[in-house]
Amino acid sequence: MRAANVTSQQNQYDYIVVGGGSAGSIVAARLAEEGAGSVLLLECGDAGDKHPETLTEDGFKYAFANDDLMFHRMSAPQEGCGGRKLFLGTGRGMGGSGAVNGMVYTRGDKRDFERWPKGWHYDDLVPHFEAVEKRIGIRPRVPTPFAQRFIDASVSAGFTRKDGMNDGELGGVVGCNDMNYDESGRRSSYRAWLHERQVPNLQIVTNASVRRLVFGDSQRAVGVECEIEGQIKTFDVSKEVVLCAGALETPKILMLSGVGPRQEIEAQRIRLIKDIPGVGQHLHDHPNVCVFYRAEQPVDFKYPQLYGFDAARRPAHAQTNEAPDTCFVCFAAPGTLHQSMHRMVPLIALPGPLYKLGFLRSFYRVLIDLAFKLPWLQRYVSTVFGIVVILGKPDSRGSIGLNSADPAAPARIDPAYFKSPRDRETLLAGIAKARQIAEQPALAQAGAKPLSLGGTNASEEKIWKWATAATMTTFHFCGSCRMGDDVDSPVDTKLRVKGLRNVRVADASVMPEIPVSALNAPSMMIGYRAANFILEGKSS
Known part of the structure; x- marks a missing residue:
């Protein structure tokens, strides 16, 4: 991967993107490519070249079995599944779940988007899907x-x-x-936007586990605290933080940062930054x-x-x-x-x-x-x-909460199956x-x-x-930071966290209702559109 023209000693960036998966790879690359400013991409897993199976056409089965390439998470006991705890792994490392999945690319049914907010219906999204497809090939x-x-x-x-x-x-x-594949291998968003090209003004730091966002005296994020090789380091941000850590990690990071339901945050004695009851709610899956x-x-x-x-x-x-x-x-x-x-x-x-x-x-x-x-x-x-x-269209809704103020501790995840x-x-x-x-x-x-x-x-x-x-998961988690104009949605239709001045969410957690199909294509579309919103705001 050839992506860094910023020295590793730099500590302040215009934008920090958390998560190098399907959406995050696109957000980081587009902001850097199109001159938005300096960009830092923080990924908790390994660099892509360390695991060649994430880049090959036939490597998905080996990637799925590689402990280094998936989070190990178990659900809360599922009453609808005989009281079992189910495996809820997602991809980690550059490419995220898009580096370990079966390369299925489906936008979804038009009617899937009828209950998404105005501006996010199927016809609104076609140009953004097409832009992604032109780059990756399907x-x-x-x-x-x-x-x-x-x-x-x-x-x-x-x-x-x-x-x-x-x-x-x-x-x-x-x-x-x-x-999304060709004769040379997997065509993930990471491979199409980052691995194959040199991106100016972009620094990628892998094996960086984000602990929390750092806020100043107002509801403005001033930095991102992470752990790298056992050391705690804070990177400063001057413009925006974009959370692309996925539907199971993004709400956890927000709550650890003091953003989310008051009772979840205060129960762990975390300083409350903004009481947003909808963070971690409305979780659903296939x-x-x-x-x-x-x-x-x-x-x-x-x-x-x-x-x-x-x-x-x-x-x-x-x-x-x-x-x-x-x-x-x-x-x-x-x-x-x-x-x-x-x-x-x-x-x-x-x-x-x-x-x-x-x-x-x-x-x-x-x-x-x-x-x-x-x-x-x-x-x-x-x-x-x-x-x-x-x-494909579950009626049940689950939730994510904190078990501890320790970022290394697993979250409490209840997909509420059936x-x-x-x-x-x-x-x-x-x-x-x-x-x-x-x-x-x-x-x-x-x-x-x-x-x-x-x-x-x-x-x-x-x-x-x-x-x-x-029953098992299909690894299609979404909805835990849903977007909408209603008061219960914690993210607005330009993907900004309501009540915060400079934090956006761009991953499957913003989906207000799950498409009937796989979520990789919609997640890439969301990443592409998030970059558009930021670039449009910069030029206006």
């Missing part, structure tokens, strides 16, 4: 024979074939989704379950390229165009199951503090590696696929639709046999009991 993959079987089965179950899926119309469609099958032939694709979107209760072949509330993804076990087990098995087998012991994690991963060398297991896994049912009865109904309808897809001739002729839930006669209660035990 395209779908050509379906393999087995991938085509899944598409054909979905069409038989009432879906319409559509590849790309970035025209804002996602109701009842299935196909090969757009992805929970999912995967219905597994085994075919008689090997599954011949390895990327998360096959997507369907639908209203879960829509009857097959009905002519209505309802807004989609569920996403269906065909998961190929041969391509990613080995590395997914590297990540998930230690989490399940080593609860609490035991997980922190690296030698125990390594022990389980060695066992997994040995198991995957067994020829019979390789043959078995080569034929396994799943249909991931994602609750708190709303409507979410249970939608997920059950989505599971039924996934099973209908698997029963269509195109997959039945491939010998697809269920490994989850057995035959078609399982009771609703049995299915729900399985679902509560199988």
Whole structure:
């Protein structure tokens, strides 16, 4: 990465961007490129070149399994998931979650944005999406024979074939989704805006864990305090701080800085800067379950390229165009199951503090590696696929709070999965639709046999009991610092934190309602637009 023309001894900057992920890479690069002033980008993880798998087209599965590239977080016990604590990891290091995800690029359905504030509806956002897409490049993959079987089965179950899926119309469609990649590797925002170019007036400091924003006598941020190699250092800021740390970290940083709900802040004896009750509230995510099958032939694709979107209760072949509330993804076990087990098995087998012991994690991963060398297991896994049912428009809302004034202590994160009865109904309808897809001739002729839930006669209660035990996150956290004109939204429509003079938020935490699709594309769009707001204000 070639990005610094500012000496490392510099302590004061015009702008400080916190977080080098999907949005932060764009904000920092654009402010520096377009002459807004000196810019400091603080990233808590490693430089991109330290982990080459974050830059390659095929490296996503290895990145997901790399402990250095994901935060280790567990949720509060989830009543809707049998009291379990769920893994809530997100990407860390340059590129953030955009460096470890499956490179899926979807803007969302037009109707996803109808409840966003004025100026943020789909037609308002198209130029900003297009600007991002021009820089990173997007395209779908050509379906393999087995991938085509899944598409054909979905069409038989009432879906319409559509590849790309970035025209804002996602109701009842299935196909090969757009992805941000090319022949040379992953096209994350970090790679497109920072890694490939020299950016003047930009200093990037990695392995810098932000502890808090520093405020003067007014509600104006004057610096950012962080920990670098065990030392506490404060960087001064003269114009703005832009928080791009993600929906689980940004509200935590604000509360540690004294900005947020009074009771959360004063309970930890932190000096209150601004009482903003909405900080950390309205958290939501896409929970999912995967219905597994085994075919008689090997599954011949390895990327998360096959997507369907639908209203879960829509009857097959009905002519209505309802807004989609569920996403269906065909998961190929041969391509990613080995590395997914590297990540998930230690989490399940080593609860609490035991997980922190690296030698125990390594022990389980060695066992997994040995198991995957067994020829019979390789043959078995080569034929396994799943249909991931994602609750795309959850009704439930959760929250984030502080457990401690210590920045190193984990936040209290409650995604409140299935708190709303409507979410249970939608997920059950989505599971039924996934099973209908698997029963269509195109997959039945491939010998697809269920490994989850057995035959078609399982009771609703049995299915729900399985679902509560199988639910996991899709890592699409948002809404915890939502923007809006209403008094309950802590961020305004130009992404400024209300009541503060020079702090903005530019990441998925500002989304007032989650799109039905993946959040990487909207997050990059938000970063692009945040830079526009700052640059427009500078010139006005």
